[in-house]
Amino acid sequence: MIAELGHFSLVLALAVACVQMVVPMIGAHRGDVAMMAVAQKAALAQFALVGFAFVVLVNAFITSDFSVSLVAENSHSTKPLIYKISGVWANHEGSMVLWVLILSLYGALVALFGGNLPNVLRARVLAVQASIGVAFIGFILITSNPFLRVVPPPFEGRGLNPLLQDPGLAFHPPFLYAGYVGLSMAFSFAIAALIEGRVDASWARWVRPWTLGAWTALTIGIAMGSWWAYYTLGWGGFWFWDPVENASLMPWIVATALLHSAIVAEKRGALKSWTVLLAIFAFSLSLIGTFLVRSGVLNSVHAFASDPLRGVVILGIISFFIGGALALYGWRAPKLKAEGLFAPMSREGALIVNNLLLTAAGAAVFIGTLYPLFLDALNGPKITVGAPFFNMTFVPIMVPLMILVPLGPLLGWKRADLVAALERLMGAGALAVFVCLAIMGFISEAPWLAALGMGLATWLVAGAFSELAARISLFSSPLSVSLRKARHLPRAQWGMAFAHGGLGVLVAGVVGMTAWQQELVTALKVGESAMVGQYELTLEKVGMREGPNFEALVGVIGVKKDGKDLGFMLPEKRRFPVERQEKTEAAIRTNGFADLYVVIGEDNGQGGYTIRAYVNSFAPWIWGGAIIMAFGGLVSLTDRRYRVGAPSRARVRAQPQAAE
Amino acid sequence: MTRKNRRAAFIVTSLAILGLAVGLVLYAMRDNIVFFYSPSDIAEKDIGPGQRIRLGGMVEEGSLAHSSEATINFRVTDFVKAVGVTYTGILPDLFREGQGVVAEGHMQADGSFVADTVLAKHDEKYMPPEVAESLKKAGRWKEGEDTPMPEGAVKP
Numbered sequence: 162m163i164a165e166l167g168h169f170s171l172v173l174a175l176a177v178a179c180v181q182m183v184v185p186m187i188g189a190h191r192g193d194v195a196m197m198a199v200a201q202k203a204a205l206a207q208f209a210l211v212g213f214a215f216v217v218l219v220n221a222f223i224t225s226d227f228s229v230s231l232v233a234e235n236s237h238s239t240k241p242l243i244y245k246i247s248g249v250w251a252n253h254e255g256s257m258v259l260w261v262l263i264l265s266l267y268g269a270l271v272a273l274f275g276g277n278l279p280n281v282l283r284a285r286v287l288a289v290q291a292s293i294g295v296a297f298i299g300f301i302l303i304t305s306n307p308f309l310r311v312v313p314p315p316f317e318g319r320g321l322n323p324l325l326q327d328p329g330l331a332f333h334p335p336f337l338y339a340g341y342v343g344l345s346m347a348f349s350f351a352i353a354a355l356i357e358g359r360v361d362a363s364w365a366r367w368v369r370p371w372t373l374g375a376w377t378a379l380t381i382g383i384a385m386g387s388w389w390a391y392y393t394l395g396w397g398g399f400w401f402w403d404p405v406e407n408a409s410l411m412p413w414i415v416a417t418a419l420l421h422s423a424i425v426a427e428k429r430g431a432l433k434s435w436t437v438l439l440a441i442f443a444f445s446l447s448l449i450g451t452f453l454v455r456s457g458v459l460n461s462v463h464a465f466a467s468d469p470l471r472g473v474v475i476l477g478i479i480s481f482f483i484g485g486a487l488a489l490y491g492w493r494a495p496k497l498k499a500e501g502l503f504a505p506m507s508r509e510g511a512l513i514v515n516n517l518l519l520t521a522a523g524a525a526v527f528i529g530t531l532y533p534l535f536l537d538a539l540n541g542p543k544i545t546v547g548a549p550f551f552n553m554t555f556v557p558i559m560v561p562l563m564i565l566v567p568l569g570p571l572l573g574w575k576r577a578d579l580v581a582a583l584e585r586l587m588g589a590g591a592l593a594v595f596v597c598l599a600i601m602g603f604i605s606e607a608p609w610l611a612a613l614g615m616g617l618a619t620w621l622v623a624g625a626f627s628e629l630a631a632r633i634s635l636f637s638s639p640l641s642v643s644l645r646k647a648r649h650l651p652r653a654q655w656g657m658a659f660a661h662g663g664l665g666v667l668v669a670g671v672v673g674m675t676a677w678q679q680e681l682v683t684a685l686k687v688g689e690s691a692m693v694g695q696y697e698l699t700l701e702k703v704g705m706r707e708g709p710n711f712e713a714l715v716g717v718i719g720v721k722k723d724g725k726d727l728g729f730m731l732p733e734k735r736r737f738p739v740e741r742q743e744k745t746e747a748a749i750r751t752n753g754f755a756d757l758y759v760v761i762g763e764d765n766g767q768g769g770y771t772i773r774a775y776v777n778s779f780a781p782w783i784w785g786g787a788i789i790m791a792f793g794g795l796v797s798l799t800d801r802r803y804r805v806g807a808p809s810r811a812r813v814r815a816q817p818q819a820a821e
Numbered sequence: 822m823t824r825k826n827r828r829a830a831f832i833v834t835s836l837a838i839l840g841l842a843v844g845l846v847l848y849a850m851r852d853n854i855v856f857f858y859s860p861s862d863i864a865e866k867d868i869g870p871g872q873r874i875r876l877g878g879m880v881e882e883g884s885l886a887h888s889s890e891a892t893i894n895f896r897v898t899d900f901v902k903a904v905g906v907t908y909t910g911i912l913p914d915l916f917r918e919g920q921g922v923v924a925e926g927h928m929q930a931d932g933s934f935v936a937d938t939v940l941a942k943h944d945e946k947y948m949p950p951e952v953a954e955s956l957k958k959a960g961r962w963k964e965g966e967d968t969p970m971p972e973g974a975v976k977p
Contacts, residue, residue, distance in 0.1 A: 323914075324914070394913075502827075503827075504827070505827060505830040505831070505834075513831065513834075514834065514838075517834065517835055517838045517839075518838060521838050521839065521841070521842035522842075524842060524846075525842055525845065525846055528846055529846075529849075532850075542856055542857075543856065543857035543875075544854045544855060544856050544857065545854070545855040545856075545857065545875055545925075546853065546854055546855075547853070547855055547925075549849070549853040550849045550850070550853040550854070553845060553848065553849035553853060554842070554845040554846050554849045557841075557845055558838075558841065558842060558845065682891045682909055682910045682911075683891055684887075684891045734914075742914065742915060743914040743915070744914050745911070745914055760911055762891075762910075762911035762912070763911075763912075765887040765891070765893075766886075766887045767887065771891045771910070771911050772891075773891075773910060773911050
């Protein structure tokens with residue numbers, strides 16, 4: 162009975178979303194305040210209804226209600242609670258409900274806290290947001306009803322893919338979706354601005370925090386996914402340029418570009434139509450990502466047993482939103498008048514170069530990811546585009562961008578003094594060159610590219626610090642003055658320094674791991690030893706261990722370095738009887754600078770076990786860097802200029818009129 | 822700097838970056854693409870040793886053998902032709918005899934295949950699309966069936 166209520170609640174949500182899509186839009190057109198006011202109530206109601214449906218679904222999973230087909234297909238009564246809950250979105254239907262839940266949550270947030278938005282803009286934004294809701298709730302109800310019953314209900318469920326029963330992956334989808342769907346807000350604002358034919362500073366000021374929030378969530382989500390792949394797939398890599406990974410990277414790249422262009426749109430009134438276009442692209446790529454990942458066109462852990470109808474419907478939805486948005490853009494964008502003239506050598510100019518490079522990098526990833534699918538659709542040869550392609554395209558585009566990152570923030574608006582900016586970066590530059598030379602000089606087997614890469618990483622981190630130091634006049638005024646300045650420095654400034662510095666840490670991790678990874682693949686009998694890097698690994702014992710819903714083959718591996726005993730590592734190979742699958746659990750030992758990574762394989766039939774071990778230099782820095790970047794995003798989000806209701810310290814802007 | 826010059830500077834920068842991106846993509850496309858072949862394709866076409874390819878099909882029942890140390894041999898089949906594969910390392914968790922697999926590597930002069938990467942499907946309901954298609958072409962599998970039928974097999 163409860164499951165039927167959940168279904169009914171979704172149907173009601175669809176009806177409410179239809180109202181929210183139509184009435185406020187007409188109201189905004191006619192200048193009818195009452196009709197526009199429908200938007201807020203509808204957005205809240207839609208969130209409450211979708212929220213109820215979601216809670217019903219979670220409840221069905223927690224109570225293991227196997228009369229609901231989705232629960233029977235994807236859950237099992239012996240599964241730990243956390244994986245019962247994460248099982249809700251570890252399947253197609255449930256993940257779509259989560260998608261719609263986040264979408265309606267954002268709509269509700271605009272309704273609640275959008276008091277300082279012009280009425281007309283808010284009504285249109287919510288109407289556009291509702292149209293996305295209509296498409297996706299409709300999609301769920303027509304092709305992927307999560308509340309279907311099975312008669313007779315089975316006594317036990319079929320369990321969840323063990324690869325997904327992992328803490329790193331349990332919360333990867335919610336973060337990723339928070340990011341994907343967060344970009345829907347930027348999209349809704351862009352469409353509303355196009356309908357209105359006007360982009361002003363208050364528009365850009367609203368788009369920025371949404372994009373920033375989405376970007377932060379995406380950063381965390383992507384980092385979690387990559388961390389999971391690192392320790393579960395047992396390949397000892399962090400990024401495989403798999404189409405599914407690229408599907409999440411593309412919106413991230415464009416969101417990064419949007420984040421930067423929205424600054425220009427807010428502060429200087431320039432790049433307006435470009436910012437609107439980027440907002441459309443960012444959400445379009447989120448939709449394409451959802452399609453690629455969920456429709457089963459790609460072979461991956463994300464592709465659930467698929468139904469061709471779903472792929473066709475999602476493709477239809479995507480074509481409608483992207484095509485419609487671009488057509489609207491083509492028609493209305495010429496109305497968006499740019500202001501704010503600037504010289505090429507200026508902060509605006511630097512941000513344009515940032516945008517050009519980021520979009521070029523995004524385009525390279527897009528081509529590499531979609532070209533094989535395109536060729537396949539034309540019945541051409543089946544091909545794969547792998548890491549070498551992306552290393553040759555993405556990396557050379559990103560390197561110049563990273564060289565420019567520390568410079569941009571030191572340039573003034575409108576017209577900048579390049580020499581003065583470079584002077585401030587002398588220290589950072591000297592440090593980067595020093596690191597580069599030191600690596601070439603002291604580490605004999607260092608490839609010169611690795612030395613340059615480490616130099617680049619140093620340049621980014623030191624550059625972020627130099628920028629902060631310049632703002633608070635560190636070293637050039639007494640410490641107390643600097644500290645006072647540091648306290649009054651806007652949070653956004655700190656956030657940017659963290660994000661740019663975090664990028665440097667991430668680059669160091671990627672370069673270090675790529676250049677200095679050491680690998681060992683061998684078979685060991687109990688008592689035998691092998692060396693990886695400076696570590697001596699001895700297979701001491703092999704035993705079995707019982708988990709809650711699996712049994713594991715555990716290798717007890719003694720680790721020694723320079724004759725000193727460092728204790729044991731316990732890699733596992735888990736067998737899940739319900740799902741009849743296996744899962745590798747790598748043992749990782751880290752000292753902050755390098756990971757020792759050990760995986761145990763099967764019995765090779767000759768009394769030995771396959772052992773794969775890596776020393777991954779700087780590996781922890783990859784995720785550390787990503788976390789620092791996301792932290793920067795969070796710090797920046799707390800900037801008082803974004804805080805709801807806080808008095809604006811910037812100059813007062815003209816209140817937009819109520820209607821056209 | 823006049824408005825015209827500014828616009829020119831902007832356009833030149835954009836074109837330069839666009840050109841860089843297009844150049845890189847075209848250059849990388851030339852020799853970083855990996856083609857997918859089924860065992861039948863390999864028998865038909867002459868694939869030079871050293872060319873990087875993907876081989877996909879089913880792992881032949883009873884063909885999995887550990888030769889020495891960490892090296893593993895198995896055969897990939899589409900039930901028409903089969904190719905022997907050598908791989909050193911740990912097989913993916915979902916690798917099993919009688920199930921779909923995609924191996925990446927290169928052919929040897931003796932007609933065997935050396936893989937450096939082995940990808941297995943991710944769950945029991947799922948079949949790598951390339952493998953499904955090549956099996957369909959060989960007439961051994963229809964959409965909706967659980968497992969493909971080997972020659973002469975009887976469905977239980």
